Amino acid sequence: xxxxxxxxxxxxxxxxKSGIAYLVVAWLTTQVLSIIIPAFELSPxxxxxxxxxxxxxxxxxxxxxxxxxxxxxxxKKTEDIEFDAEASANKNVKLNRIIIxxxxxxxxxxxxxxxxxxxxxxxxxxAATKVDxxxxxxxxxxxxMSSDDDNAFFTEGMHEDVLNKLAGIKELKVIxxxxxxxxxxxxxxxDSLGNKLGVKYILEGSVRRFENQIKISTNxxxxxxxxxxxxxxxxxxxxxxxxLQSEIAQEITQTLKTTLSPKENNNLNAVPTTVIDAYDxxxxxxxxxxxxxxxEDLNKAMDYLKTAVGFDSxxxxxxxxxxxxxxxxxxxxxxxxxxxxxxxxxINADEAIAKLEAIxxxxxxxxxxxxxxxxxxxxxxxxxLQSFDKALEAFPNDSSTLMxxxxxxxxxxxxxxxxxxxxxxxxxxxxxGMVRLYLKMGYTYSRKYEKxxxxxxxxxxxxxxxxxxxxEMNYYQFLIDGKISSFEALENSIANLxxxxxxxxxxxKDNKMVVAxxxxxxxxxxxxxxxxxxxxxxxHGNWSCPQIINDELNQANLMLKNDRAEEASQILAQAIxxxxxxxxxxxxxxxxxxxxxxxxDYLSGNKELAKEKFYKDLPRVMNLxxxxxxxxxxxxxxxxxxxxxxxxxxNIYKQVISKPSSIVGLETVCANPWIYPNLLKDENFMAEVKxxxxxxxxxxxNNFL
Numbered sequence: 001x002x003x004x005x006x007x008x009x010x011x012x013x014x015x016x017k018s019g020i021a022y023l024v025v026a027w028l029t030t031q032v033l034s035i036i037i038p039a040f041e042l043s044p045x046x047x048x049x050x051x052x053x054x055x056x057x058x059x060x061x062x063x064x065x066x067x068x069x070x071x072x073x074x075x076k077k078t079e080d081i082e083f084d085a086e087a088s089a090n091k092n093v094k095l096n097r098i099i100i101x102x103x104x105x106x107x108x109x110x111x112x113x114x115x116x117x118x119x120x121x122x123x124x125x126x127a128a129t130k131v132d133x134x135x136x137x138x139x140x141x142x143x144x145m146s147s148d149d150d151n152a153f154f155t156e157g158m159h160e161d162v163l164n165k166l167a168g169i170k171e172l173k174v175i176x177x178x179x180x181x182x183x184x185x186x187x188x189x190x191d192s193l194g195n196k197l198g199v200k201y202i203l204e205g206s207v208r209r210f211e212n213q214i215k216i217s218t219n220x221x222x223x224x225x226x227x228x229x230x231x232x233x234x235x236x237x238x239x240x241x242x243x244l245q246s247e248i249a250q251e252i253t254q255t256l257k258t259t260l261s262p263k264e265n266n267n268l269n270a271v272p273t274t275v276i277d278a279y280d281x282x283x284x285x286x287x288x289x290x291x292x293x294x295x296e297d298l299n300k301a302m303d304y305l306k307t308a309v310g311f312d313s314x315x316x317x318x319x320x321x322x323x324x325x326x327x328x329x330x331x332x333x334x335x336x337x338x339x340x341x342x343x344x345x346x347i348n349a350d351e352a353i354a355k356l357e358a359i360x361x362x363x364x365x366x367x368x369x370x371x372x373x374x375x376x377x378x379x380x381x382x383x384x385l386q387s388f389d390k391a392l393e394a395f396p397n398d399s400s401t402l403m404x405x406x407x408x409x410x411x412x413x414x415x416x417x418x419x420x421x422x423x424x425x426x427x428x429x430x431x432x433g434m435v436r437l438y439l440k441m442g443y444t445y446s447r448k449y450e451k452x453x454x455x456x457x458x459x460x461x462x463x464x465x466x467x468x469x470x471x472e473m474n475y476y477q478f479l480i481d482g483k484i485s486s487f488e489a490l491e492n493s494i495a496n497l498x499x500x501x502x503x504x505x506x507x508x509k510d511n512k513m514v515v516a517x518x519x520x521x522x523x524x525x526x527x528x529x530x531x532x533x534x535x536x537x538x539x540h541g542n543w544s545c546p547q548i549i550n551d552e553l554n555q556a557n558l559m560l561k562n563d564r565a566e567e568a569s570q571i572l573a574q575a576i577x578x579x580x581x582x583x584x585x586x587x588x589x590x591x592x593x594x595x596x597x598x599x600x601d602y603l604s605g606n607k608e609l610a611k612e613k614f615y616k617d618l619p620r621v622m623n624l625x626x627x628x629x630x631x632x633x634x635x636x637x638x639x640x641x642x643x644x645x646x647x648x649x650x651n652i653y654k655q656v657i658s659k660p661s662s663i664v665g666l667e668t669v670c671a672n673p674w675i676y677p678n679l680l681k682d683e684n685f686m687a688e689v690k691x692x693x694x695x696x697x698x699x700x701x702n703n704f705l
Contacts, residue, residue: 136173157283167397179431194223278311320365323352367391399429410627482694
């Protein structure tokens with residue numbers, strides 16, 4: 001039989017179309033399974049097994065199609081059947097229908113399956129930023145029109161106070177101050193800005209202050225159309241500034257047809273102080289505390305606040321902010337060698353809280369200050385949550401209180417409530433760097449990577465100069481599925497990465513380590529290693545937190561294993577020197593150095609001492625509830641356990657991952673096997689890996705399984 005006759009015979013026996021029909025149905029089967037398996041939480045290995053069976057079945061099906069034919073009388077050998085052109089044509093039509101029908105269904109399922117994982121969360125996150133069904137408003141920073149730049153603080157104070165009055169109204173969604181600050185002097189599309197901030201309306205304003213006179217111009221605009229709904233100009237004396245703030249807020253609520261409760265109406269008309277000097281000093285302090293500050297800045301703000309309440313002893317907002325500052329100083333100074341700082345701060349905080357309760361125990365500023373005081377000073381998180389709940393009833397659009405509550409919920413191992421608070425804060429303050437950081441951190445420490453990836457994607461879209469985001473997205477996708485293709489995507493994103501000024505080098509370094517270790521390209525990685533030690537020291541007054549020191553120690557460990565002892569010894573010497581440094585006022589990320597002492601001793605050759613220190617500190621770290629300190633220290637602890645406590649490493653791993661907030665999980669261990677070589681040898685852990693199924697093929701290919 002020549003080639004032409006062979007193809008004619010294939011056509012006559014319908015082998016080609018039968019093969020196409022098989023492939024289409026097989027593809028349809030895999031699409032259905034890819035939806036059913038995660039929905040019913042079945043083992044991921046079921047899909048792999050199905051694909052293998054379908055692949056093996058394909059050549060068998062082709063052979064079967066060549067030998068046999070389905071006739072009205074049943075299954076018969078093709079060579080025993082006399083060729084019937086009409087029957088053959090009918091069979092062709094049936095096969096075409098099967099192919100087209102199955103292909104159509106498969107395409108629909110493919111599209112659905114492609115977007116279903118991200119759609120749900122992107123919809124959820126969009127709900128946080130899309131135009132709200134309530135009346136929603138963003139109050140852009142007022143423009144300072146004063147000839148004297150020293151009056152800029154007054155303009156900022158007017159903006160924040162008008163915003164705060166409106167933020168106390170439940171019917172309004174008011175975007176937080178931190179999220180509107182980047183749009184000072186904004187000249188772009190209001191429609192685009194409205195979509196980005198998730199609001200229907202935008203208020204613009206300007207302030208001019210000259211001696212005892214102030215002039216304020218305001219304009220309320222519908223974001224989608226750019227239509228001005230209301231505008232006004234006010235000329236007042238400085239003595240009437242608080243009545244003016246209330247008047248502007250009242251006119252906005254009337255224009256937006258907002259219903260106010262009697263309490264909300266009273267709050268709108270409330271006058272915080274009648275003393276302008278008290279207000280000026282309060283605003284100067286608040287401007288300091290609204291930004292990033294150290295202890296020196298905190299003390300300066302407290303001086304302004306003490307002056308403010310000196311001018312007006314019943315200025316409740318001034319006392320509230322002063323009480324917060326004392327509470328914060330107390331908690332921060334607990335780690336100082338000079339204990340007199342924290343002792344004095346507590347005495348001052350006690351007095352400020354007593355004064356607030358004497359003025360008005362139910363005032364929102366009293367309730368907020370009590371919440372901070374109860375948590376930071378009295379270490380009573382339950383009472384703090386209750387105070388914050390009452391404060392949020394009166395001031396529902398307060399992202400800072402929502403975030404502080406979230407941290408307490410994490411402390412209490414209530415991660416779901418914590419994330420709910422973080423998402424609520426993000427809904428009204430999605431441009432706030434701390435809100436964005438804590439939401440990202442919350443998803444990471446809860447290992448909710450399916451929510452984390454769309455969030456990072458949104459951040460990357462807003463700030464494409466942060467090129468490390470692409471690397472992060474690929475890494476977290478690898479943690480989700482453990483697929484070889486996901487690892488290759490991570491590898492490619494690192495290879496093609498463009499380093500920018502806004503790129504996080506620590507993220508790049510950590511992921512370069514992941515790729516280099518699997519590729520056994522240690523020397524290339526080490527030669528091109530990007531460290532974050534120097535920059536981190538500079539930002540923290542020559543103090544370095546355990547996360548950074550731990551990175552360096554992991555780096556030293558790799559160097560020791562790859563015959564680069566001299567370079568490793570330099571890192572170890574630097575780490576030892578860093579451990580001896582006293583905590584100072586710039587030491588923002590303070591952790592207990594005892595957690596990484598054992599690893600440092602082990603790498604320095606003091607293995608018995610390392611083991612002794614490790615077991616001594618183990619109970620403290622396991623019971624540490626401070627967030628995120630507990631999660632960070634336990635991750636360092638587990639890495640050290642793999643070095644110094646190999647016989648207990650699996651049990652320690654189980655204790656670590658049992659915590660509601662844990663950076664470590666099965667997937668992070670599988671993605672970093674050189675950090676946990678002994679844990680990966682443990683038969684109990686490997687049984688978990690095989691049962692989980694995600695990383696089995698990947699670890700086999702890389703000879704870890």
